[in-house]
Amino acid sequence: MASPKSWICDTAETYCAVFASGELPSPKAMLEATAEANNLAAKSTSKEFYIRAMEQHCGGDRPYIHPNQLDVLHKEVRRQAIEKFRCARKMGGEEMSLTYQQDLENEILELYTNYKKHNDSKNVFAFSRTPTTFISSMILCYFVAGILDTLWLGSITFIFMFTFWVCFVLLFVWLYTKYSGEYSEIGEYIDYFADVIWNNAFQPAYSKCLQSAMRSVLGHAKTA
Structure with missing residues (x-):
């Protein structure tokens, strides 16, 4: 059922549009306005449900998950959101309900596209600091x-x-968690360690080298 706040806002907005002409609306117009408000509120509530559910699994503070898992999650949450819309009490008949349901499905698809892009961006950003840290550590x-081996300090x-x-092992495990989307908590711990x-x-070493290089460049510029 739509939340009271959502229902009140949608109803007020719809009635304002009805009375905007300055003439007293007919009972039929009032009935249509009420039906429209019912459907708008139901759509808004279902959309909010989808957003909350997706945010819990792939929101801004959540780690990267495998695209297949994200797709399965989207389909299940989408099904629940549409079912929530269908079960909500509405006026206006099946035809009006189907119109708003189609709008809901289009908006959910747009939201899912944004979630996919955001999830992909997490994967790109992840492939920077953690592997660089471990590879640099291995080389060092x-x-x-x-x-030390040359100096007989075995x-x-x-x-x-x-x-x-x-x-090497941590890097291998980290790569597996990022590519497969499994054991994401282990990947988070490895990211934290890195x-x-x-x-x-x-x-600190990089900052000192950069500062030294900048001083050297500025020194040459002054003497030139």
């Missing part, structure tokens, strides 16, 4: 281990090679 560990080399393989490494190790 391998390079340091090679130097016991310390083991630590860096162990870190190398830990990063953020900690990036913010406390690579980001």
Whole structure:
């Protein structure tokens, strides 16, 4: 059933349109206005239901999910939203109801298109910091281990090679969670771990290198 707030707003808007001519409307016009308000309220409530359900699974604060899972979710929530619209108490007959139901389906399709784009954008953004962090860590560990091995410091080399393989496994698991959409919580933990490494190790080093490069460029510019 439509929420009282939605019903009142839709009814007021419809009645304002009826009385806009300045003439006293006929009973038939009032009946049609009431039927239109009923259908508008039912459509609005069903649309809000779809949005709330989708936001819980693929909203802005939710991780990336596999496109197939998103499609299955959309179809199920869409079915429930349309069923909710059909079960709502409405006036105006089947023909008017079908018209508003078609409008609802079109609006839901537009919403789903936006959710798909937003979900895809999460996948693109995910393929930046986390893999860069782990790959950089692997290269660094391998390079340091090679130097230590040359200096006959094998016991310390083991630590860096162990870190190398830990990063490799985490990267492999992370890639699986992102491509398959499964075990998304594990992917979130790995993202968090990569953020900690990036913010406390690579980001400060990158900032210092950038500042040093900028000072060097400015120094050459002054002497030129």
